[in-house]
Amino acid sequence: MSLVSPILTRRQWRSHSISDSTTLWVVGDESCDDQLVRILAREGGLVEGLRTVTGHYAALVLTDHEVTLIEDPIRSFPLFYSVDGGVVAVSDDALALGRTGADYAADYDSRIEFRHSAYAAGPNTLYAGVSQVQAGEVVSVSRSGDVTGVFHRRVEYSGLHITDTTAVDKHFTAALDATMSRLLAHANGRQLVIPLSGGLDSRLLSVYLKDAGYENVVNFTYGTGRTSEVLISEKVAAALGQKWLFCPYVEEEIRSSWDTAETADFIKFTHAGASLPHVQDWFAVRWLKEQGLVDDDAIFLPGHTIVGNMHDEEILDDPNVSREQIKDLILHHHYTLQPDNGAVYKNARLLNTIEAFLDEIGYDGSVESRLTALEYWNVRERQTKYINNSVRNYEFFGYAWALPMLDREVYLAWGDLHPNITRNRDWYEGYVNRRYASATGQDLLTFAPSNVSKGKRDAVKAVLRSVGLLSLAERTITARAVQNHPMGFNWFINGMGSAQLYKFTRSGGNLLGAYADEFLTDTWNSQCRIFTDANTPSGS
Structure with missing residues (x-):
């Protein structure tokens, strides 16, 4: 050998x-x-x-x-x-x-x-x-x-169980100070570029840079128009006194730019052997580059974080939770992109991979073991291979990047907190809002896809569930939203017309599932050939 x-x-x-x-x-x-x-x-x-x-x-x-x-x-x-x-x-x-x-x-x-x-x-x-x-x-x-x-590193709980809000704030802030101070020393005045959404994670980074007195900051947002999320992002940047840019997503421009040799190279580079290329801000970064709106040596700071990787938090309240229940939660949370996901639930190798993972972490049914299983699978698999892999986009266009909220100190600090803190994002939402209010003197809610209160939504869901219509109603609402996606994500589909995409999503399919099918068949971009003969016409 x-x-x-x-x-x-x-x-x-x-x-x-x-x-x-x-x-x-x-x-x-x-x-x-x-x-x-x-x-x-x-x-x-x-x-x-x-x-x-x-x-x-x-x-x-x-x-x-x-x-x-x-x-x-x-x-x-x-x-x-x-x-x-x-x-x-x-x-x-x-x-x-x-x-x-x-x-x-x-x-x-x-x-x-x-x-x-x-x-x-x-x-x-x-x-x-x-x-x-x-x-x-x-x-x-x-x-x-x-x-x-x-x-050598995994999501683990240390047993410190910090729970008091003031103590949690202090502990998390100390960890964030360590990673951000290292980043700022490295940046040394270089432009820092933040994809600013209407949510919490990117807002925390922008607030931190304001508090630190770092001035060379550019926030950018993108979408099909001045949606509520775009307006929130603009208000945040204005309140912080930071530069803000908006990239309009226009269907004709998206489609013509997507089906090019340059984008074929983007797909090949960013798939990293095992991941669907992350297209969410591809056009916006391309636009920033072409328009010369950010410095060539800029560092992009997406808000990817160790916070909020838990799902199905109610499982923490059950008296006993078996390995099979955890395995089912992983499958039904992560493997849901097609109208019919039965094939993957029967995939022996995947089932063995999850079993080996549970052995590796020593799953014993305890509350912390449940947290570790669900969070760590999310961090190691979906976050790493899809969400965090989005940094390939910045690399493709020649930019540097940093993920300070996934560096060592923040990663470990999260494991020092009590499960009642880490089970959801409630404390974190309060923390970000407190820092934002302190930095700006303003209160500003985060973006939500609906203005209807959670209580009212739950009441309507209960009625629909009682008559067996909840699943159909949710799929219909999703299908309609996809037709008019605020970020134009439906425009990245080549092989389905509007009616076909509506039928696909109303049947339970997800846009990422449609992307995945086109990627695997080399039909996502007519000039990209990874899995098929270059001499075969696209889609044959």
């Missing part, structure tokens, strides 16, 4: 000689280099050492006998490996290892998962024989082809 030289396509990789027989390669924050060098220079304790590293990175350690691939806790820069035909190969690009086009070798289990979730779970990718390193994982591949893996 031979170890071939790593196939590294990113220009930002940096190498460090640790010894005559050991070389370290690092990509990401340059501050991570010294931390990793020190860890490798001392004997033993690699996993323990990695738990102390701050910043976002991926790393390779090459020796005469093996290659070790290291992902930070959020898989900031994807890594892949294959063991095939007596050759061990590693790369930062799945396309460098997988067979594509007319020779595409499919991982059919992954394709089934992908249709229903927009990503491939565990170490699997869309390419047979190609594996990905998971978030927070260390994978070693020996010259003989043996593969071992261990996780």
